Amino acid sequence: MESGALPESRLLQPISGRRRRTDKAMRWLFWLATGIALVPLVLVMIYIINKGIGALSSEFFTTDPTGNFLGAQGGVKSAILGTIEIVGFAALVTVPLGIGVAVYLTEFGRTGKLAQAVRFFVDVMTGVPSIVFGLFIYLVLVIGEVGGSTFAGWKGSAALALLMLPIVTRSSEVSLQLVPNHLREAALALGAPRWKVVLRVVLPSAASGIVTGALLSVARAAGETAPLLFTSTIVKATTFNLNEPMNSLPAQIFQDLKQPNDELVERAWGGALTLVGMILIVTLAAKLIQRRSRGKGAI
């Protein structure tokens, strides 16, 4: 892998000073680029920790927003639980569907016309702005009052699901493609039917890659604000009924920020810190799984 520097040989012409200097300068530039890339991460982290840490308290996590004009404003309990419910439900629906489409692409469709078309449009879906998905769900499910409600938590989940589906599908497909064919062939040669090969051999071999992709899609969806604004909307009270309007952290942050009230702005920062913490945990879990499976040599 590593193409190390060649040992200096007296037989070769020495590299001219200009070339050596260019080389050195460019190496420094690449170092610098990486440094610059990390600056915003560090700055953002320091800033939100500074701003948000003061808002964190046990009440912050255990009370709902009060909505009072004056006085105590309450915490973000409903928003945290709402985010977990909405994203959790979206993942519950999307992950099996995305894996299903990926299994179709690698095991059945392969290079057929339908598979090619699905692959292309799944990629296109990756680039569709989340707010347009939000609009679509608003038009179809919210205005249509599907399920007897206008705004509802599960409609937020639906918007996020549209966003997550291509991510889950693409990452699962890639992991499934990495399963060596001799495993499939061996199982088939032993007389296992196709469905058993898929369920007992192919999917378990690709499990870590699939889980990683699913977790990354969850991390991505948890931070989305725009599609939730007009699907699950913003409310104060905690609810466990997915057919009711439901609060979520990104939406709550967006709302609090616009208020001319220092306490609310501080709550927005506390919420931001909480959200980043939650997403970091999910992302790091995904990276860890990815790493461990690489270490085992499965990829």
Add this chain to the structure above:
Amino acid sequence: MEAGTPPVAGGKRSLGRSPLARLPDRVLRYGLTALAAAVLVLLAYFFIKLAAESKLVFEQEGILGFVFSNNWDVPNEIYGALPLVVGTLITSTLALVIGVPIAVGVAVFLTELCPRRLRGSLTILVDLLAAVPSVVYGLWAFYYLIPKLKPAEQWFADTFHFIPFVAIDSVPGPNYFIAGLVLAIMLLPIVSAISREVLSTVPSDLKEASLALGSTRWEMIRTSMLPYARRGITGAAMLGLGRAIGETIAVTIVIGDNPILGHSIFGQGYTLAAVIANEFNEAAANPVHKAALIGAGLVLFVLTLIVNSIARLVVMRSERQSGVPIVAQGGVA
């Protein structure tokens, strides 16, 4: 590549399965095919629904009139989305110009120059940039970046006022440049993750041959790695562009939300995605306004469709060239 189908017919009878035993296989195959086809149906329905719901505004303004006339005047019910389209294009171009060179630099550094001990942790750190939600980037930019950068922007606008689209009397806090900068930060992890994958597919014989001929490390990168990975990197940049075009909340916070055509990159503006997020609540009562916002969504969809199609074609050609599928491991896969 091809996994053979089990010998169902033609072989010995005893090896054949009864129709009942073959049922689960069929269910799986046709079920999954239907599921995959459903994705296409869903996207088709998605497009038709948006088109149907925005019909009102296209009837009033005409398709070209909606996209290309410079007048977004909600109180007078005139909807010309040009300032929004231009704002979207300006901010995402700025994001590409700022973000892509840095992202590619990071990718080259991490695949080629980085000391091995640092590589794992630096890679994770760069990927973590994708973990910060856009609303948080927006907030941070609004409260931290805007005040910090304002004097520098003013200085730049005054000193280089002779460059087109730079001069402005007084730089407003939120503006195109800040939005572009924030978008650059957001597309950096995506572009660098894909570029990294592409660069790691450069065969080591190519690199070694270049070094053996006496190239310095940089000459090897410039003459062997970058040309080989050029198409893949272009595809990565296009994917990043798609992301930048559709980004909503962060841009809404830092662009100034002013539907005018900016004459300077430090001017205030608006984007398609931001206008939807901001005006949708008030628009619910006015059917034409609502149709206009849905129309903005449709334009956005078509724009990303075009960008992504180009990106996919470019990446596909580069995959065919190298024979290795290119996989993103970052925020988007």
